[in-house]
Amino acid sequence: MSNTDAVEWPAGFRAVTAHAGVREAGDDLSVIVSDRPAVSAAMFTRSRFAGPSVVVSRRHAAGRRLRAIVTLASNANVATGEQGAADATEIAGHVARLTGVAEDEVLISSTGVIGRPLPMGPIRARLTGAWGAFDADPTAVARAMMTTDTRPKTAVRAVGGARIVGVAKGVGMIEPNMATMLAYLVTDAEVGADELDGALRAAVDDTFNSLSVDSDTSTSDTVAVIAGGAAGPVDAVAFAAALREVCLDLTEQLARDGEGATKLLRVTVEGARDREQAKRVAKSIVNSPLVKTAVHGADPNWGRVVMAVGKNSDDLDIEQEKVTVRFGDVEVYPAEQTGEVLARLTRVMSQDEVDIGVTLGIGEGRATVYGCDLSDGYVRINADYTT
Structure with missing residues (x-):
């Protein structure tokens, strides 16, 4: 869907x-809650400047x-010191009281500048004031999470009698080193904690990462x-596959909505020594500004792709004579x-x-x-972001 x-x-x-007054207008705060005791798994940035919200979470x-x-x-x-840590802890406490869960059952995320x-004054007033019904749908939550995103991102898959629903945001400052941006997945499947953690890590490696x-x-x-379990147990293999599908759906939505983006770019590298080499070479292509601008201009300049492959200079088993390059199904x-061919x-x-x-013609990776x-839209968005 x-x-x-x-x-x-x-x-x-x-x-x-x-x-809650974090931005001038529009919803900027969202809360998702499970009415049942749940099991969960999570992954976070490996940045050395991880924010206090990440530390608390x-x-x-x-x-x-x-x-x-x-x-x-x-x-x-982020980079807000002891006050930032105190603010994140206070917000988690308010949400715990608001939802009736324990404070250490609350995950807090912050995203933006x-x-x-x-601005704790208006945030505190909002969290301690009167609340309406918890009737926001996933699209409303995804929209409230947005910063420079142009559209909300949701995905859903069925597995047995259960469903997995995902929401995500993030279109800039994205090359993850764990997961990426903010993505939340909730399911009514009954899943063990270890099984859930393993399924998430495998899905993230293939998609967000x-x-x-x-x-x-x-x-x-x-x-x-978060798995609440209301729909009962499901097949573990089917669950892991459905979770990966939700993550892949969100990943492609995030790529399509990249800051200033007009096209989704997929790069597949095969015949590598192993998966790690294949992914490293593919990343060198997808991250090349010259490749990305050629794609933007519909310019079939394959020389930029072989350049990006060749700059993996420590991979001594990459040999020009064994490499082939395709755009679509055209070699x-x-x-x-x-x-x-050019047409x-x-x-x-x-x-x-x-x-x-x-x-690459080396192995099976x-x-x-x-x-x-x-x-040029990417340049304009980020050149003017805080001014």
Whole structure:
């Protein structure tokens, strides 16, 4: 199901959104809660400048029994010192009282500008004031999480008699080193804590950790899954597959909506020594500004792709004579570029989804990574972000 279709929470989950004064207008605060005791798994940024919200959430997530998630949009609460830590702890406490769960069952995320203290006056007033019904749907939560995103991102899959629903945000400062941006997954499936953790880590490695918009790793990256169990047990293999599908759906939505992006870019490298080499080479392609601008301009300049492969100078087993490059299903290296081939390539590169394939001719390793083109829109968004 696409993020334009109506999405409802799985059984046992509800949510609320509100304006808490973090930004000038629009909802900037969201809370998701499980009405039942739950098991959970979470992964966080490895940035050395991880924000206080991440630090608090890491501590709470260690118990594997998260039940509530609160997000503040437009302020990262990063590089804010002891006050930032106190603010994150206070907010988690207010949400615990609001939802009736234990404080260490609350995950808190903040996203936005770095280095500014949270406006605790209006946030505190909102969290301690009167609240309406917890009737916000996943799309409303995804919209309240947005910063420079242009559209909310949701995904859903069924597994047995249960459902998995995901929401995500993030279109810039994205090359994850764990998960990426903010992504929350909730399910009414009954799943063991170890099983849930393993399924999340495997899914993240193939999806969020294979995404790059601009090669920059955020200080606030968080991905978490909460399983409430209202729908009963499901097949473990089917659950892991469905969880991966939700993560992949969100990953491609994030890539399509990359800051200033007009095209989704997929790069698949196969025939590598192992998966790690395949992923490393694929990332060098998807992160190349020259490749990304060629994709933006529908320019079939395969020389930029072989350049990106070749700059992996420590991979001594990569040999020019064994490498092949494809744009879509058209081989461009080594191949003769006739007029007919160039016409086909122009059509391939003009699509809103562009696939680049590379075979290294070494072994059986394979990986696909996801990204987007690079336009002047990216420069404008980030040049003017805080001014």
